[in-house]
Amino acid sequence: MTVGFVMLCHEALDRAAQVAGYWARAGCPVVLHVDARVGQRDYDALVAAVSGYRDVRFSRRLRCEWGTWSLVEATQAAAEMLLAEFPRASHVFLASGACLPLRPVAELNAYLGARPGTDFIESVTTEDVAWAAGGLDRERFSLRFPFAWKRHRRLFDAYVELQRRLRVARTIPEGLVPHLGAQWWCLRRETLTAILSDPARPQIDRYFRRVWIPDESYFQTLVRRHGARVESRSLTLAKFDYQGKPHVFYDDHLQLLRDSNCFVARKIWPRADRLYHAFLNEAAQAQSAAEPRPDKIDRLFLRAVRRRTRGRGGLCMVSRFPRDGWENGRSSNPYSVIEGLGELFHDFPDWLRRETGAQVHGHLFAPGRAEFAGGERHFAGALSDSAALRDYRPEAFLTSLIWNTRGERQCFLFGPRDTQRIGHWVAADPNADITVVSGAWAVPLFLSGRPVAKVRKEAARLQKIEARHLNHLRRHQVRARVRIWTLADFVETPMEPLRSVLDGIGRRSAPRLTEAPRMVDLAGFGAFLQALRNEGMHPHLMGDFPVEPAAASPRPGRAAPTDDDRPHVAL
Amino acid sequence: MAVEAVRRYRLRWQRKRWRVRALRKRRELAAVADRSATIAADDILACVVLRNERLRLPHFLSYYRRLGVDHFLCVDNGSTDGTAEYLASQPDVSLWSSGASYRRSRFGIDWVNWLLRRYAHGHWTLTVDVDEFFVYPFCDTRPLRALTGWLDASSVRSFGTLLLDMYPKGALTAHPYSEGQDPLDIASWFDAGNYVISRNDEYGNLWIQGGPRARVFFSDRPESAPALNKIPLVKWHRAYTFVSSTHMLLPRGLNLVYDEWGGEKTSGCLLHAKFLDTFAAKTREETRRRQHYAAGGEYRAYAGASGPETDLWCSRSEKYVNWRQLEILGLMSKGNWA
Numbered sequence: 001m002t003v004g005f006v007m008l009c010h011e012a013l014d015r016a017a018q019v020a021g022y023w024a025r026a027g028c029p030v031v032l033h034v035d036a037r038v039g040q041r042d043y044d045a046l047v048a049a050v051s052g053y054r055d056v057r058f059s060r061r062l063r064c065e066w067g068t069w070s071l072v073e074a075t076q077a078a079a080e081m082l083l084a085e086f087p088r089a090s091h092v093f094l095a096s097g098a099c100l101p102l103r104p105v106a107e108l109n110a111y112l113g114a115r116p117g118t119d120f121i122e123s124v125t126t127e128d129v130a131w132a133a134g135g136l137d138r139e140r141f142s143l144r145f146p147f148a149w150k151r152h153r154r155l156f157d158a159y160v161e162l163q164r165r166l167r168v169a170r171t172i173p174e175g176l177v178p179h180l181g182a183q184w185w186c187l188r189r190e191t192l193t194a195i196l197s198d199p200a201r202p203q204i205d206r207y208f209r210r211v212w213i214p215d216e217s218y219f220q221t222l223v224r225r226h227g228a229r230v231e232s233r234s235l236t237l238a239k240f241d242y243q244g245k246p247h248v249f250y251d252d253h254l255q256l257l258r259d260s261n262c263f264v265a266r267k268i269w270p271r272a273d274r275l276y277h278a279f280l281n282e283a284a285q286a287q288s289a290a291e292p293r294p295d296k297i298d299r300l301f302l303r304a305v306r307r308r309t310r311g312r313g314g315l316c317m318v319s320r321f322p323r324d325g326w327e328n329g330r331s332s333n334p335y336s337v338i339e340g341l342g343e344l345f346h347d348f349p350d351w352l353r354r355e356t357g358a359q360v361h362g363h364l365f366a367p368g369r370a371e372f373a374g375g376e377r378h379f380a381g382a383l384s385d386s387a388a389l390r391d392y393r394p395e396a397f398l399t400s401l402i403w404n405t406r407g408e409r410q411c412f413l414f415g416p417r418d419t420q421r422i423g424h425w426v427a428a429d430p431n432a433d434i435t436v437v438s439g440a441w442a443v444p445l446f447l448s449g450r451p452v453a454k455v456r457k458e459a460a461r462l463q464k465i466e467a468r469h470l471n472h473l474r475r476h477q478v479r480a481r482v483r484i485w486t487l488a489d490f491v492e493t494p495m496e497p498l499r500s501v502l503d504g505i506g507r508r509s510a511p512r513l514t515e516a517p518r519m520v521d522l523a524g525f526g527a528f529l530q531a532l533r534n535e536g537m538h539p540h541l542m543g544d545f546p547v548e549p550a551a552a553s554p555r556p557g558r559a560a561p562t563d564d565d566r567p568h569v570a571l
Numbered sequence: 572m573a574v575e576a577v578r579r580y581r582l583r584w585q586r587k588r589w590r591v592r593a594l595r596k597r598r599e600l601a602a603v604a605d606r607s608a609t610i611a612a613d614d615i616l617a618c619v620v621l622r623n624e625r626l627r628l629p630h631f632l633s634y635y636r637r638l639g640v641d642h643f644l645c646v647d648n649g650s651t652d653g654t655a656e657y658l659a660s661q662p663d664v665s666l667w668s669s670g671a672s673y674r675r676s677r678f679g680i681d682w683v684n685w686l687l688r689r690y691a692h693g694h695w696t697l698t699v700d701v702d703e704f705f706v707y708p709f710c711d712t713r714p715l716r717a718l719t720g721w722l723d724a725s726s727v728r729s730f731g732t733l734l735l736d737m738y739p740k741g742a743l744t745a746h747p748y749s750e751g752q753d754p755l756d757i758a759s760w761f762d763a764g765n766y767v768i769s770r771n772d773e774y775g776n777l778w779i780q781g782g783p784r785a786r787v788f789f790s791d792r793p794e795s796a797p798a799l800n801k802i803p804l805v806k807w808h809r810a811y812t813f814v815s816s817t818h819m820l821l822p823r824g825l826n827l828v829y830d831e832w833g834g835e836k837t838s839g840c841l842l843h844a845k846f847l848d849t850f851a852a853k854t855r856e857e858t859r860r861r862q863h864y865a866a867g868g869e870y871r872a873y874a875g876a877s878g879p880e881t882d883l884w885c886s887r888s889e890k891y892v893n894w895r896q897l898e899i900l901g902l903m904s905k906g907n908w909a
Contacts (some may be wrong), residue, residue, distance in 0.1 A: 322834040
């Protein structure tokens, strides 16, 4: 059982020489194909570097261009050479100059020996591939691709379009079922010989000459015709990102590569000295028959692609600034906006914090300063309490606050006395949980004891602001969870808005409050409203607040309002 | 459509104008030590305009040499502290000097544009100040060349950063900086999450403000706070120009270092170690010279704040650990570089 290596090289030839030497020292025959575009000097240096090894050969040099037939042609030539000149080679392993062996060849030989008659090549029908970049999966086989995608992008695209219009459909040679897969394989001598000496090869080659990226389909298709048992996976650890570009391994991947138990990895950064040194000089340890386990590396690269394509929701930064609607979440985490309750209970923020453990701010958007929890001047992320800084970009202020405190629920009070701009922004944020008791802004006016004639104007102003805000909360674009009660509803069932706030925070486990919040005394409030009316104002956001209400007592058991019985507020 | 075409045409002319201006401004530069002939084809370059920074130079040069910068293109703008002599003696530095007005060279950017056009065509080029330290994902394990190679493979030509203002805890004068010292040992604190961003529709770049300068010096007029978006690393082409410092470039596509569809491109930070004990003296000098942006207005704001007793530190300041910390905080991103 001896595996022979075909290496396709086009850059970093010094590394290719090192790896070829490593395999040759282990007794493996190696055939190198060097891209004809590589300069003569570099080529000569490579030849000189491996001249000491008897079983390293060079195949006829071709100009290789990505995505074209030339790569298959080079592979064929090198593989034919290997099969002809090294009868002892039982398998042929296709590698590149940027591959690095991670395990001793003896382990690879043993692994192949234990799985006789098996060809290792990823080979999937076109219906089943999800990864083909550019959407050209079926069309790779039904159209012609005479133009190099890398050099003549426009010509390439135009010709594809033209063929689509003309409904070109090439006939696939008889007996072939198109399959796709990674370029790097390990085939048995028998299979490869059968593929290369197929009597129909001239026709097949002529067909694949115009297929798009044939190096991912030629052997992958033909192995289905000639192979005995196809193990559809590559023994080479090679990962591609969302643009179809190979991920590169660096020195800091050493441990991951070691743990992967894969036989060969690509693509290695040519200057990754530590990797080359570690894997090419390691003394052969106890032979291991472990299965390759690339899943950790898979996950790493999957995460990277997700970071690039989806990003971290709710984060705006130097390389992520989504357009409207593409944020994957305007904010990073759920938070609560509480309107009115702060006016109706004594020390409401403190109580809520004790009850839920959440971070509860005062009026974050108060005109004077941002009232951070605990009265701090600065908050997480060095956010300042300066109103000017906050109001410069209130959305950025809030998203920063939510981002900076990831993992800790944030709640803040809001009302018509605050800077309003954030009001409709939060309404469109699915992470916002908004509980409103409308009209509660009148309570501090009532408690101030100032004459009604004096507060009348202020009341009208606040009512107008809140009415506009409630309008925003009722639009169909609203994506926040919004619950609105009027002050009159609240007085009837004060526990409901509270429960809504607690539910929003997710405190479901304890159905009972450990401590009831202390409500402000509303005796005389009805008369206060009547006095406002008498002054000619129309306080309507409180609902039908009785002039002398019945004793306010929590009435448990009533369900949260549905759309039908949601208290209606006339505007 | 038509609006877009007009805009493109206008920006095209603007770019040409900056290039011609750079061509004209080259006369202000006198070669002191021109070693540009030693620049190899794939060398990574750094371009710096400076004045009286002798004290900071040893650490600056060694920091960037360690990252893998092969050659420094420097313009000395009338230093009197031995900066020029020190630079001229470095084997990997090409030095030009100019006694002309910093302000009228658009804060040195005309000189930079000229040097890059002349010497940086086809090179990855890092344009930074002496107090800016470039940090990128994996910079502790992968040299700059790994990053530029990966950017090349990804067909990316420019790399965005956040200018992250670093500051000490306590008064700036409390910890004097000495030659060769890592300034980040003193100025090791930063603001982790108080930045605001908007898009500049004309040039397509992001405009980022915030950090300690906005918090302390500009809290009453945040719109005047300095810009923190920088694009220091560019695979230079002779047709490119910086428009305003390294905040933005032309052609416009180079400014698209951010993703607009929810994803994150790979990005870094420029750690800005400006706020050392030397800052007070610098502020006095620059206010007097009025050679800086908006006629030194920024420096006047600093001088007004409280001078040498300035303490930028607050209870929520974050202490710098490494790039991974900045990545987790969302100040930079690995993107799909893993």
